Amino acid sequence: MIKVGIVGGTGYTGVELLRLLAQHPEVEVEAITSRSEAGLCVTDLYPNLRGHYDNLTFSEPDAKRLGACDAVFFATPHGVAHALASELLEQGTRVIDLSADFRLRDAAEWAEWYGQPHGAPELLDESVYGLPEVNRDRIREARLIAVPGCYPTAVQLGLLPLLEAGLIDAERIIADCKSGVTGAGRGAKVPSLLAEASESMKAYGASGHRHLPEIRQGLGDAAGRAVGLTFVPHLTPMIRGIHATLYGRLTGSHDDLQGLFEQRFANEPFVDVMPPGSHPETRSVKGVNLCRLAVHRPGDGDTVVVLSVIDNLVKGASGQAIHNLNLMFGFDENAGLAAPALMP
Amino acid sequence: MIKVGIVGGTGYTGVELLRLLAQHPEVEVEAITSRSEAGLCVTDLYPNLRGHYDNLTFSEPDAKRLGACDAVFFATPHGVAHALASELLEQGTRVIDLSADFRLRDAAEWAEWYGQPHGAPELLDESVYGLPEVNRDRIREARLIAVPGCYPTAVQLGLLPLLEAGLIDAERIIADCKSGVTGAGRGAKVPSLLAEASESMKAYGASGHRHLPEIRQGLGDAAGRAVGLTFVPHLTPMIRGIHATLYGRLTGSHDDLQGLFEQRFANEPFVDVMPPGSHPETRSVKGVNLCRLAVHRPGDGDTVVVLSVIDNLVKGASGQAIHNLNLMFGFDENAGLAAPALMP
Amino acid sequence: MIKVGIVGGTGYTGVELLRLLAQHPEVEVEAITSRSEAGLCVTDLYPNLRGHYDNLTFSEPDAKRLGACDAVFFATPHGVAHALASELLEQGTRVIDLSADFRLRDAAEWAEWYGQPHGAPELLDESVYGLPEVNRDRIREARLIAVPGCYPTAVQLGLLPLLEAGLIDAERIIADCKSGVTGAGRGAKVPSLLAEASESMKAYGASGHRHLPEIRQGLGDAAGRAVGLTFVPHLTPMIRGIHATLYGRLTGSHDDLQGLFEQRFANEPFVDVMPPGSHPETRSVKGVNLCRLAVHRPGDGDTVVVLSVIDNLVKGASGQAIHNLNLMFGFDENAGLAAPALMP
Amino acid sequence: MIKVGIVGGTGYTGVELLRLLAQHPEVEVEAITSRSEAGLCVTDLYPNLRGHYDNLTFSEPDAKRLGACDAVFFATPHGVAHALASELLEQGTRVIDLSADFRLRDAAEWAEWYGQPHGAPELLDESVYGLPEVNRDRIREARLIAVPGCYPTAVQLGLLPLLEAGLIDAERIIADCKSGVTGAGRGAKVPSLLAEASESMKAYGASGHRHLPEIRQGLGDAAGRAVGLTFVPHLTPMIRGIHATLYGRLTGSHDDLQGLFEQRFANEPFVDVMPPGSHPETRSVKGVNLCRLAVHRPGDGDTVVVLSVIDNLVKGASGQAIHNLNLMFGFDENAGLAAPALMP
Incomplete structure (x- = not known):
């Protein structure tokens, strides 16, 4: 204890x-x-x-x-x-x-x-960047952890396999992200009122959002070079959840993107690669420390689309923080993080 | 096991x-x-x-x-x-x-x-009516449990202390209830579509709802006589939750309604009497097996108003069912039911 | 012009x-x-x-x-x-x-x-109280209009026929009201955030709300005597709309409550008495200057239940204000108020 | 008449x-x-x-x-x-x-x-494709109009200026679209239930959606050549509205994208180019026949991002149909379409 x-x-x-x-x-x-x-x-x-x-x-x-x-x-x-x-x-x-x-x-x-x-x-x-899927061993030894942001978590987990394998054009990545309103915090601001944010959708920070350099840093580490990233966050009328839709141009050839993703996260307790053809819903991770991923290649063309969902308050914040704690103190990685998502 | x-x-x-x-x-x-x-x-x-x-x-x-x-x-x-x-x-x-x-x-x-x-x-x-706050001992021995309905659970828990103590006019009880849409089940019906049920509020079954005889039976047992009940359910644009607003006319005199409620449920693990002046929110029980209650007496008049909230799928159904199971098999009453509510 | x-x-x-x-x-x-x-x-x-x-x-x-x-x-x-x-x-x-x-x-x-x-x-x-269904002639001549509040409009219109006809016990009226969040205004307050107010229902002001004396004054005028009213407002997760559920005890006898309501509002352009058995939805008045009413008598007993819905921002505020203006300046009562409700 | x-x-x-x-x-x-x-x-x-x-x-x-x-x-x-x-x-x-x-x-x-x-x-x-911003004159004479789909309207209006001017790489266009649930129609389907679709976000049809060939046809006409388009629609928990986020790679050079858009739609009554830096909200077109657009160039790089919002039932369907009717019969283009959007 x-x-x-x-x-x-x-x-x-x-x-x-x-x-x-x-x-x-x-x-x-x-x-x-x-x-x-x-x-x-x-x-x-x-x-x-x-x-x-x-x-x-x-x-x-x-x-x-x-x-x-x-x-x-x-x-x-x-x-x-x-x-x-x-x-x-x-x-x-x-x-x-x-x-x-x-x-x-x-x-x-x-x-x-x-x-x-x-x-x-x-x-x-x-300081160790607390994304266990990248830095597990360093986290175990760390005194100071920087828990990743919510958007950065969803985006990095969706793109790591592709960038690490050098399969996409690192110059030209697009991350179109949709977040529930808790991402804006509990501060009393007019745009976060139910009467303002409900029954509506909008982008924000299209010209530059604070999570951009963090994502670029993480993706750059995975790619082994600087990346070019367009990141557009959107406000969605729901309490929790992030849906990242990620677009890359395939440069290398790979027969089995699904297999690539499954293999990359095979031993990760908090990343779930969904079956081929899936469209993960944010509600499927409501309240839990999970990132669910699906990978698509529309029309078998050279564009790959990755769908990545998390609960911004859990895998995007507090759950991931506890995962880090578990690693740092040698607890079961799952400790405190075992309950299934609330659905519906 | x-x-x-x-x-x-x-x-x-x-x-x-x-x-x-x-x-x-x-x-x-x-x-x-x-x-x-x-x-x-x-x-x-x-x-x-x-x-x-x-x-x-x-x-x-x-x-x-x-x-x-x-x-x-x-x-x-x-x-x-x-x-x-x-x-x-x-x-x-x-x-x-x-x-x-x-x-x-x-x-x-x-x-x-x-x-x-x-x-x-x-x-x-x-068959034993599975409301542990009334039938705990009979449940332990039962072979067949009838788990109470969602509305009946919220209404009975809010009125039991008053009826058992003979403090309100049993002829003239009003239960104005508001339910999230999961109360209508997972069937594909037009009125349950998001496009139909969202951004709207309506009553239904104002002339008679199937939960009426069940509630009357339970309240009658508590009162020791037949009761007169007007029960109007409403559909609310949310997924989970029931808010029952209960109105009774005080006949007996009682100095301390708050104390009456606290005492009645003092040993109940799944009923929470809130502090005086509270207005419980349904979200405070989202996903958990709890009924939270508050008792009001507006203007110190002779009308008592009880606010009773539950999650219709948990304390109003599956959680209460597990509570019954725990009693029947001698498990800790809290087993499987210990996590806090998801909020926000 | x-x-x-x-x-x-x-x-x-x-x-x-x-x-x-x-x-x-x-x-x-x-x-x-x-x-x-x-x-x-x-x-x-x-x-x-x-x-x-x-x-x-x-x-x-x-x-x-x-x-x-x-x-x-x-x-x-x-x-x-x-x-x-x-x-x-x-x-x-x-x-x-x-x-x-x-x-x-x-x-x-x-x-x-x-x-x-x-x-x-x-x-x-x-000052003239600007409820045209009561004060139309005085409004025409007025220099100063007090437009009724949102709750008071919904409650009074639902009870006027019964009180004017002396059919219910004026001592013991219950108004259980549900409002969308715009009723709380555009101020930046934590409880009005989407993350706080969505997916939840709660009562507020159960011990006394500022609209209480206004409603009592209006109902008293209709009844010709002081009334006893219990008024409990609730916050509902929607942008617009009020649903008032009104309970009275029938004292006088009346064979045709439906006819009573239809007759009372026969010439009112902005009150719609729905057919028998109806449950009006707040969305049916979204954006428009209408009060829709339905009257029920559950189990043919001595309790009458009136369902009354308005858009709090229109018939409960700005639309009614324009109706007053139209009367004051001799315009068509419908001017500026003719469009149908937005649905879905 | x-x-x-x-x-x-x-x-x-x-x-x-x-x-x-x-x-x-x-x-x-x-x-x-x-x-x-x-x-x-x-x-x-x-x-x-x-x-x-x-x-x-x-x-x-x-x-x-x-x-x-x-x-x-x-x-x-x-x-x-x-x-x-x-x-x-x-x-x-x-x-x-x-x-x-x-x-x-x-x-x-x-x-x-x-x-x-x-x-x-x-x-x-x-048959004439009923997008007035492209085919106004042909519509006036037409006997048979094909009103554009909702996604195709939002996407085409956002990309027309760029493609007509030959400013972006037509091989590699991305349209990430978010729609309210009325886009799925009024049919009773489980995924459209409030309990299923609310508080969640998901993509669908990532591998191919029926609106894809229609959009490609329209964009191809504007570009004067076949285009390469990745189109991913998403279901958003709101009743009405489409938000299209459009990504293109700038090939030609242009100093004033804002001016380009303003000029292209200068005489269009139902396209509103917002001021530089804007993020249009879908609620700003709720119930009205308008497309509001904003154009961004993040970090002054070579990616252009266009934000395009419509009400799927109005500019994306019935309103646009009436606009066509007005053109066909020589009515004021604005007839029946003049009211402002409902907000909040």
Whole structure:
């Protein structure tokens, strides 16, 4: 049994950590912090947790108390983890950051996209990008994990097999992504109101979204060279879920794309390659730490289409964070992540 | 470890049994039947279960195979369980029927509301109404359980404390109920299409709904006399959930309705009396076997308003069925039912 | 052709006025005010109006400019219209207030429910409650109209025939109401987010809602005596629409409730009494100035159930406001209000 | 005033014709046919039309009665219009077919995609593809119109300027399209249930969809050569709306894509080129005959992204059909199509 802390517990990834950890046999939540809600019982804010965390109260962030935990999750907006992570690592606490703070290896690029200087560039070398399907071994040893973003997870898992095998034109990749509204967080903004976002569909950030450099970095690693990527995210009227539709031009020849995908993920507990001809639905992963994939080649032409679905709050955030924790502490990879998806 | 069978596994209560039983430490699903889908792997129909029931295939109903199970769930339309239940009971298999077939004690009343003769009136005496908050001890010993309907569960739990204490006018009870569309089942009907049911609200069955006699029977038992009930169900544009708003006229005097409710359900693991002034949301029980209640007395007048929410597929069907199973076989009441609700 | 102004044009009732007035043959929108958006073109905020109001810009509220209009609509939060209305009336401009500022005849009661002193009690005598089905003749002559609230419109229209005929127990009326989320306005609040309000149902204000005194006043007028009303509003996951389910105990005897309703509204262009046995859907009035009603008497007992649906933004606000305008200026009652509902 | 008939009036495009024609100053609906609902009043099936078509009843299709109309709309599944169209044309009635029956110029290609021989190949030469932005003059003179499909409308309008100007690689076009569920029609199918389609997103027909040859034909005409197109449609949890996200590789150089689009559609009443940087929402065209477009060039690279939104039932079907009618009979192009979109 280990003790964990959660910094920034009032957002959707924070409450999702609580929901999943309630079923984790090896973890106890020792502290959850929130400046705005300090003193409030978590079940008052999240009645769905009544009966599970009746004695857990939001507290002011306190490096000492958090430092007494074996691991601390950051479920914070970007920029918050930089300073505190360092302090915790010094106390021997391992850090799993769900924000974007340690995802980019290049501090200057981070500064450019996030509009502020990077607050802990000295930690970037040691930070491990927490995509277990790529970095499992490094994650086991890591002190500091940068949990991938939701779009980056869906896009990378769908393209890794093709790029690693050098089968598609790396100059010209298209990722058309659709996300439920929890991707925008729990902040009170007019465009996220039910009356505004329901019964409608729209693209956003077509000229450049903060997840773009992260995806490019990961795809570049897989391809062994810089990639050219067009990434257009869309807002979809649903609570959870990301559907990434990925387009590449086949350059190499390959007789069995289906087999390629199945083989690549054969030992991955949280990637499910669907049978040929499938169209995975986002609801088939609602609430669970899974990426379901299908690969198509329309008209047997030279365009490959990969369909990749995840729950943005689970495989795209809190579930993947717990998967990282399981690897870091030698738990069963499946611990806390075993329940099937809620459907319908 | 016991073996269970499911008859009629393609509907929403069938797949919900599978989802919940996947987490049950004491139960193995031995057989699942469906005439229309016999031969199909359950994960082909329900991809959310991939990885959990990869070797389970729908089979033709077979009394012998089902009779080899310790217990069999019926997740069938009304009328189906009558004949087969008898056959299974003879083989020593215990039966948990989620349909309406054994809920009414009066076979004639059943025949009137369901438009066909009752097929197994000889079993009615032994059938136990599976509302654990009322019949826990009888359930433990039962061979045949009639799992309560979804509306009846929400309405009875909200009114039991008041009726048992004789505090409201039993002649004049109003139950205004709102249900998500899974209450109408998985049948392909035009009014259940997203394009028809979304962005709209309507009442139905205002002149008489089949759950009316079941609710009246249960409330009558609590009151010790026949009750007068007006029950109006409404269709709500959401997948899961029932919100029952219950109105009664206070006749007896009681200083502490909140305390009455808290005391009545103090030892009930699946009823949560919310703090005074609460308005429970159906999403707070999404996917879980809970009824959350709040009691109000507007303007300190003589009308009491009880708000009662459940997930119609869990506490209103499959979860309650498993609760019954746990009682019948001496398992932890919470077995398979421990995960928190999915929110948001 | 008359000139109108709109004060507080950025909210949902403001934009709905613009949408409807775009089809009005006798009205030109001269000014629309908004402190927060002054200088912005309305089509930048509301792209659905591109092509209709391309030269209309939000301006600072200016009593002189508004006073040059024949009529001014207030689509403001409560408390705003009090001062400005007086100034406009002095300039000969007629005022149609969609807020709650002039609905209650009793300034003290207003102050109690709205938590501030009434700012223009001297206008209350002359203010006319703009429910045309009750006050058509007075509306024609009025200078100052208080447009009814959304819940009050749905509830009053459903109960008027019964109360005017003295057929139900006025002491014990129940109004169980369900509203789409636009009823909460366009303010950015967490509970109105799609991620929070979708896939859920909840009651609110069960202990007392600001529309309660307004409804009681209107029902009392119809009954000729004070009424006892329990009013419980619910939030429903849809954009528009109110469904009021109304319960009364029949005291007088009446053979033909259906006929009573049909006769009461025979000459009303915006009330539609549905055939016996109907269950009106809110979507059947989406975008239009109609109240559809159905009357039921379950089991031929002594409880009458009335189902009443409106679009909260149209018959519950902006459409009814335009109906008032049409009466005040002698236009066809249907002007600007003739299009059928959008379905599906 | 002309008389029109509607064949196949019970589906969504049929009722949408009725809704729009109710506001058309020059058109009277003389007959509406439905084999399944013959004898039923249209307002019994579609209560939203109460007060508008109270005396209109579905009738059996009757070539004589339809032949007495000036124009007949076919709102039928594919294959139905072939035989009847010919009969009507002979009687001098003009035909506007909303189905796919006359869209493809090549009868063999039609037969291949629709799995049956073409029933009226002799009419193909005279049939005019009813996209007014391309064929306005030919439409004015036409006797037989093939109204474009919903996806084809959104995709073609978004790509025409680029292809006509020869600016993108015609070999390699990607159309990632998202549609609301009314695109699947009013048929009762399990995947279209609210409980199945809500809170989820999925692709379908990734290996080939019937709209593909129609889009290729139209784009080929614009490009003056055969095009290579990857078209992936997706099902989105909303009632109405199509969002097409279109990707092309810029080959020619052009300084001002925005200007190109604005100029191309400068005189088009039903195409709205949004300001630079816009992301059109499908709700901004809810219920109206408009295509709103935005053009992006992410990172000033060589990929152009066009965002194109329509209401699939209006600009993608019934509204465009009426636009064709207006052209054919010399009415104002805007007749019956003037109201602004419903928002929110």
